[in-house]
Amino acid sequence: MKAATLASVVSLASAAIAAQLNLIKEYAGSSFFDDWDFYGHWDDLNNGNIIYVNQSDSASLAYVTPSGNAVIKIDNTTTVPNNDPRNSVRITTKDFFEIGTIWIMDVVHAPYGCSVWPSIWTKGTLWPEEGEIDIIEGVNLMTYNQMALHTGVDCTMPLDNTDQTGTALLSNCNTTSGCTVKENTPNNYGAAFAQNGGGVWALQFDVSGIFIWFWQRGNVPASVTAAITSLDADTSSWGKPSASWASSSSCNIAQHFQAQQMVMDITACGDWAGVPSIYGSTCGNTTTNACYLNNVVGNGANYDTAYFEVASIRAFSANAATSNATSSGSAGPAATSSGASSGASTATSTVTTTPAAGTGSTGASGGTGSGAAALVTPVSLGVAVGLVSLLSLLML
Numbered sequence: 218m219k220a221a222t223l224a225s226v227v228s229l230a231s232a233a234i235a236a237q238l239n240l241i242k243e244y245a246g247s248s249f250f251d252d253w254d255f256y257g258h259w260d261d262l263n264n265g266n267i268i269y270v271n272q273s274d275s276a277s278l279a280y281v282t283p284s285g286n287a288v289i290k291i292d293n294t295t296t297v298p299n300n301d302p303r304n305s306v307r308i309t310t311k312d313f314f315e316i317g318t319i320w321i322m323d324v325v326h327a328p329y330g331c332s333v334w335p336s337i338w339t340k341g342t343l344w345p346e347e348g349e350i351d352i353i354e355g356v357n358l359m360t361y362n363q364m365a366l367h368t369g370v371d372c373t374m375p376l377d378n379t380d381q382t383g384t385a386l387l388s389n390c391n392t393t394s395g396c397t398v399k400e401n402t403p404n405n406y407g408a409a410f411a412q413n414g415g416g417v418w419a420l421q422f423d424v425s426g427i428f429i430w431f432w433q434r435g436n437v438p439a440s441v442t443a444a445i446t447s448l449d450a451d452t453s454s455w456g457k458p459s460a461s462w463a464s465s466s467s468c469n470i471a472q473h474f475q476a477q478q479m480v481m482d483i484t485a486c487g488d489w490a491g492v493p494s495i496y497g498s499t500c501g502n503t504t505t506n507a508c509y510l511n512n513v514v515g516n517g518a519n520y521d522t523a524y525f526e527v528a529s530i531r532a533f534s535a536n537a538a539t540s541n542a543t544s545s546g547s548a549g550p551a552a553t554s555s556g557a558s559s560g561a562s563t564a565t566s567t568v569t570t571t572p573a574a575g576t577g578s579t580g581a582s583g584g585t586g587s588g589a590a591a592l593v594t595p596v597s598l599g600v601a602v603g604l605v606s607l608l609s610l611l612m613l
């Protein structure tokens with residue numbers, strides 16, 4: 218088939234499906250923390266000067282506000298002596314989310330400050346072979362969010378910004394930093410994000426690619442705000458994503474990404490924020506260990522802005538539900554992006570990875586052109602499955 222024919226088949230299919238994706242999981246309100254595991258260990262993943270508390274010790278660091286928002290934070294009330302770590306939180310969803318999922322995250326405040334390194338991200342069971350998606354991540358007084366994918370070998374992304382509003386920085390996803398994209402939408406990180414009342418992210422995890430949108434508060438599309446019990450899968454009204462990693466012959470997304478758990482964490486210093494040249498670049502002191510000595514040690518007053526406040530995280534899919542791996546509990550696997558690879562997984566995966574019918578269409582309707590582009594590349598396993606799903610729906 219010619220590309221044009223394929224593209225029109227795809228758009229017909231999208232229209233015919235008029236897809237409403239089901240809410241498959243909601244983290245919001247008083248039950249926000251019900252289905253997460255707490256790490257309960259020092260930060261051996263990114264070598265931060267942090268102990269991630271276990272759930273029994275989390276009351277003052279992971280809680281729901283009277284207005285119903287979930288907060289996780291670095292401890293800002295304890296005086297920490299030299300050579301000791303400071304307490305913080307790292308939580309991982311018990312559920313695994315299959316390819317075909319779109320997450321919508323409404324974030325009121327994200328952590329920032331010298332030494333602070335927050336992230337909201339997802340990962341497969343085996344790292345990095347089953348993929349990692351960094352939705353929110355930055356360090357110290359950076360003024361922009363840096364998004365990234367991490368994979369095993371043979372996944373590269375073009376340094377091409379045609380289909381995204383962000384700026385592609387690194388191409389090879391199998392590197393310490395991953396294939397990174399800089400966010401360019403105003404007020405996306407740090408003090409500016411907080412002062413603007415936060416914003417909303419959407420992450421689409423699809424056979425056609427992985428796409429992240431960000432809207433600052435006040436600019437959130439109506440279909441996103443309305444996504445409570447279902448989501449209109451036609452993302453064409455969302456505009457270009459901030460980051461677009463389309464599936465292609467240089468990186469087959471369905472082969473490099475298996476079902477993902479979501480992780481929220483905040484560490485201090487460590488392998489990215491604590492590198493003297495990196496710390497010094499926004500916090501002005503390149504002395505070895507300045508990150509630790511000038512922030513972690515002492516009364517914690519530097520951590521008053523080191524908290525996530527999240528109104529809701531909702532996952533939508535054409536699938537009926539999420540799938541669960543047999544998890545070993547709080548021992549969370551895998552490193553985050555700047556990547557100590559020491560976090561070998563302890564989870565035994567029982568996840569099935571068959572893409573659901575219709576997953577191909579959600580990407581194809583993305584208004585980025587990337588869905589169609591994925592389909593005209595040499596047909597690979599994931600794309601083929603998506604196409605078969607579409608064709609079988611068309612035949613109904």
Ligand SMILES: *[C@@H]1O[C@H](CO)[C@@H](O)[C@H](O)[C@H]1NC(C)=O
Nearest residue numbers: 257258268270271272273274
């Ligand atoms: C929670 O963490 C504290 C401090 O590290 C430890 O003393 C306690 O045994 C832990 N509790 C559980 C249930 O793991």
Ligand SMILES: *[C@@H]1O[C@H](CO)[C@@H](O)[C@H](O)[C@H]1NC(C)=O
Nearest residue numbers: 345346369370391392393558
């Ligand atoms: C690159 O991929 C290989 C094979 O999957 C993996 O062992 C290694 O940790 C990856 N390296 C990075 C920096 O992601």
Ligand SMILES: *[C@@H]1O[C@H](CO)[C@@H](O)[C@H](O)[C@H]1NC(C)=O
Nearest residue numbers: 502503504505506507510511
């Ligand atoms: C940089 O940090 C070190 C370590 O705490 C401290 O001794 C030094 O005075 C700091 N330098 C400046 C210019 O603040």
Ligand SMILES: *[C@@H]1O[C@H](CO)[C@@H](O)[C@H](O)[C@H]1NC(C)=O
Nearest residue numbers: 290293294520521522523524
């Ligand atoms: C700690 O941070 C919170 C915000 O998370 C702030 O309200 C509080 O004033 C800060 N300082 C102390 C000593 O609690």
Ligand SMILES: *[C@@H]1O[C@H](CO)[C@@H](O)[C@H](O)[C@H]1NC(C)=O
Nearest residue numbers: 251252311312538539540541
């Ligand atoms: C996964 O585990 C969580 C927590 O035990 C549970 O709430 C959820 O319903 C499970 N999901 C499935 C699909 O079994």
